[in-house]
Amino acid sequence: MISDVVVIGAGPAGLSAAVAAAEAGAKVVVIDENPRPGGKLLGQLHEEPGTGWWIGADVSKALAKRATDAGVQILTNRQVWNITPGWEVFLDNGETVCARYAVVATGAAERPIPLPGWSLPGVMAIGAAQTLTNYYRVRPGDRIAVVGVDPLSLTVAHELSMAGADVVGIYLAPRNVFSGTLSDPDRNLQYLAGMSELAPNAFLRWGGRLAANRAFRNLALTFYPKFGLPLMGTRLNLRKSIVAIGGNDRVQHVEIATVDKDGNPGKTRIVDVDCVCISGGLYPVQELTKGSEMAKIDELGGTVPLYSPEMETSQENLFVAGNVTGIEGAKISMAQGTLAGTVIGSRLGLIHNPEAVDTASAAVRAARKSSAITFMPDIEQGRQIADDLWTQLEQGKTVAQKDESFA
């Protein structure tokens, strides 16, 4: 199959890139391994200040319709396993798609937190629970424990209780080699500080305010109520961690340990639940950009491709957009996609307005300013590091922090 542009990933970033290029007149093919377009947007549901509910399933549908109306061909149920310069994209069914321009918009995935019993049916990633609840309208469980304190776990806990589940609490990860600082109460409070005043619900605003100040964090942890704090139908526990999950052929209970202010475990107790949701944090899915200059930038969520202000990687005509460049919210991903699509439209000679690219860049900055959730607390620092590395690259220097060991 031959096209002007091939986009990998039909999440908000990929769809927005496709729309911008196709509405300018380009021939665009989008590929996604899911049965329907939308990516992580499909399961999203939160209240945005001023604009009401953000229903990801509806936004996805509208974006996909706009794309197909503009002539975009969306191939679903197709996994991309390789791309080669030129650009040629190889699909799992043996087909290939050739295009002058390629956009990698493969999004984000979740880090697991292995803990005893985590392979039992009923234990799932927080994102799986989000999609089940808000998209498929199936309750992942009736009594649910959440492991991991971060903006995503708080958002999903709220969504689960809205859907009628009893969320017994949000707990810290156990201290083990995999959890790193996730088991550290202070680190978790700091993480909550990343949530702005604009946070989508009172649940998140509360956490954000509490955590912004170091002295208050210390005080809060010392005096943090033993039974957690009640929050919108559940309890946020910064002094308790889930140390094991048990059950015969499915989740039946969790073992909860109280932890001191530094995260050391104390007494344990058994609580009956039928589902455990694990939130271990998000990382960019970047395997397909491996041929480009990459850098490991923890502030952005892991290893990411470096890219120009026009979203182009170090490989000519290979663009990136969305969470593959770092973990941020859906509106930012959409703006990045629009920018990439606009640049491609201009290079193809289809967009004649000389200001179109600048306008699209400004929209990315505006989306960042008004973002309701900040997933990575030091995201701005991370972007600065990435920008600096790109500048160095442009100046012909080698990238010092290059790290190819990321699996």
Next chain:
Amino acid sequence: MVALKRISEHPVLGPLASEEIEFEFDGKSYLGIKGDSIASALLANGVRTLRYSNRDGEPRGLYCGIGHCFECRMTVNGVPSVRACITQACDGDVLESQGEDRRENHDDF
């Protein structure tokens, strides 16, 4: 029939789609809703175990929900190792779990 874990009422999202599908899993017949993934249709019916692990024959279910971990793989209409979380459930599907239950009956604790 409203399935066990189906969210039929939701304070923000509109009404639930109602077109039903019927499929078979390990010889038993179940109802789902058009648009369900195989994993969501089974969970709506309270079915969590999708396969048994190769080594110990322990039950496994949905984990990542986005096609990355392969914990949800099963045989779909004769095709083995299809990911139930990113495959749409269709009317008339014949689904089978892979592996066999070789668990000793004990609690994990």
